[in-house]
Amino acid sequence: MTRTAYDAVAHSYAELLRDELSHKPLDRRLLDTFADMVSAWGGTRVLDAGCGPGRVSEYLHGHGLTTVGIDVSATMIDIARRDYPALQFDVGSILDVNLAGGSVEGVVAWYSIIHTPPKLLTVVFAEFWRVLAPGGLLLLSFQVGDERVRIEHAYGHAVAYDVYRLSPEEISDKLCANGFQVEVRVLRAPTGSELQPQAYVVARK
Template sequence: MTRTAYDAVAHSYVELLRDELSHKPLDRRLLDTFADMVIAGGGTRVLDAGCGPGRVSEYLHGHGLTTVGIDVSPTMIDIARRGYPALQFDVGSILDLNLAGGSLEGVVAWYSIIHTPPKLLTVVFTEFWRVLAPGGLLLLSFQVGDERVRIEQAYGHAVAYDVYRLSPEEISDQLSKNGFQVEVRVVRAPTGSELQPQAYIIARK
C-alpha cells in the first residue's frame, strides 16, 4: 500500500520537496550533528532507511559520509539513482534489511518510520540495532502525536496509506528496550505547511 502510493506520487513529491531542507535550518543542523558524531566515532558508513528520492543521502554524502539508500518504492529508487548516480540506492524494506550485521556506523530514518504500525516498530528497531556496529548511531525523525491518519490525497494524487504520529517519550522507551541509549531528543514547533510538532532522536547502540 505504501509502496504503491509512493510510486504514484514520486515525481510530484520530488518537485514539491526538492528544496525542503533549505527552508529548515534546524533540520540541517541535526543532520550535520549526526554526521559529525558518526565521523568523530571513526565511522563513515551510513544507511538512509526510507531514502525516497535520495536528497538526505546526498546531503550526508556531502558531509563526508558514505551513504547507501533503500526504499520500498522502485520509482523513488529510480529517481534517486538518476539524480545522484555516484551514490548507491536499492529497493528494500526497513522491516528486513539486506545488510550484514554490524556493517554500518550510522542509520538515518528520516520520516520513514511514520508508515510503520507502532506494533511493528520493535522489528524495525531490532533491524537497525543489528546492522549497526557497536557505538553506531541512529537518527529518527517523525511527527509528534498519538494517532493514525489515513491519507487519501497527497502531492496532487489520489492515494491510500496511513501515517502514524508518534510520542517522543514512547519511541525513546522502545529504543532503550531494543538496546539503544538515547543521546539527543529535540521537538520543534510546526513550520510552513506542517500541522504537527516534529521530533528528532539520536540514539547510540
C-alpha cells in the same frame, strides 16, 4: 499500500521536496550534528532507511559520509539513482534490511518510521540495531502525536495510505528496550504547511 502510494507520487514528491532542507535550518543542523557524531568516532558508512528520492543521502554524502539508501518504492529508487548517480540506492524494506550485521556506523530514518504500525516498530529497531556497528548512531525524525491518520490525497495525487503520529517518550522507551541509549531528543514547533510538532531522536548502539 504505502509502496503503491509512493510509486504514484514519486515524481511530484521529488520535485516538491527537492529543496526542502534549504528552508529548514534546524533540520540541517541536526543532520550536520549527526554526521559529525558519526565521523567523530571514525564512522563513514550510513544507511538512509526509507530514502525516498535520495535528498538526505546526498546531503550526508556532502558531509563526507558513504551512504546506502533503501526504499520500498522502486520509482523513488529510480529517481534517486537518476539524480544522484554516484550514490548507492536499492529497493528494500526497513522491516528486513538487506545489509550484513554491523556493516554501517550510522542509520538515518528521516520520516520513514511514520508508515510503520507502532506494534512493528520493535522489529524495525531490531533491524537498525543489527546492521549498526557497536557504538553506531541512529537518527529518527517523525511527527508528534498519538494517532493514525488516513491519507487520501498527497502531492497532487489520489492515494490511500496511513501515517502514524508518534510519542517521543514511547519511541525512546522502545529504543531503550531494543538496547539503544538515547543521547539526543529535540522537539520543534510546526513550520510552513506542517500541522504537528516534529521530533528528532539520536540513539547509540
